[in-house]
Amino acid sequence: MRFGLKEEKGFTLIEVLAAIVILAIVSLVLTSYFINAMSYSKSNQNKTIMVNLARNALFYMQKQDFDGVKKIYLDQAANGAASGANAITADTPSSGFTGSLASVLHPTVNGIAYQIRVVYQPEIWDEQPQPSSPGGTADIDQTSSRAYLLPVKVQVRREDAGGQPDYNVEVEGYITDERIR
Numbered sequence: 370m371r372f373g374l375k376e377e378k379g380f381t382l383i384e385v386l387a388a389i390v391i392l393a394i395v396s397l398v399l400t401s402y403f404i405n406a407m408s409y410s411k412s413n414q415n416k417t418i419m420v421n422l423a424r425n426a427l428f429y430m431q432k433q434d435f436d437g438v439k440k441i442y443l444d445q446a447a448n449g450a451a452s453g454a455n456a457i458t459a460d461t462p463s464s465g466f467t468g469s470l471a472s473v474l475h476p477t478v479n480g481i482a483y484q485i486r487v488v489y490q491p492e493i494w495d496e497q498p499q500p501s502s503p504g505g506t507a508d509i510d511q512t513s514s515r516a517y518l519l520p521v522k523v524q525v526r527r528e529d530a531g532g533q534p535d536y537n538v539e540v541e542g543y544i545t546d547e548r549i550r
Contacts, residue, residue: 415527416536418478423523423540426485429473430457430521435546437465439519442489456486456524482528490541493520517546 430438438457445455463470474485494515525538 412536415481416538418481419483419525419527419536419538420540422476422478422483422485423525423538426473426487426523426525427521427540427542427544429468430487430523430544431550433466433544435517435519435544438544441465442519445489446491456488458486459484484526484528486524488522488524490520490522517549519544 441457441461442455457470457474459471459475461470461474474487476483476485520543521541523540523542525540527536
């Protein structure tokens with residue numbers, strides 16, 4: 370009977386411990402991979418929300434009275450606002466706007482508050498190449514497009530990052546006059 374017990378083979382304690390250590394190392398690597406993937410996914414979700422909020426604000430501004438919005442920006446420029454500082458925010462008096470300006474430019478999504486600024490960019494006109502006619506002369510006047518378009522940049526940022534990375538999202542676009550919509 371003793372002879373039969375000696376022929377039985379099994380795993381030794383060292384082999385079992387080595388297998389557990391290898392399994393633990395592999396599971397730690399996989400766990401860190403999934404944690405990074407979740408973090409990256411959450412970051413992309415926040416950026417997507419911010420881009421959608423920026424587009425929403427741009428669409429809201431496009432639905433407003435063009436002359437009223439243009440007057441607000443030109444008044445800010447006349448009052449000495451530096452380039453890039455002339456912005457419509459939730460604090461802007463909303464007398465000329467339809468709907469609630471504060472709710473559009475200061476939204477809360479999934480319990481996170483965002484701040485949105487719509488910045489007028491007059492320097493865009495200086496960067497645009499002068500159009501030319503087929504004859505090669507620059508006799509086409511850009512003031513015609515300037516009369517109907519306001520170049521703006523919509524900036525969105527989280528109000529309270531709460532330890533999260535503070536992402537700023539910017540979307541550029543134009544506010545168009547009702548006569549050419």
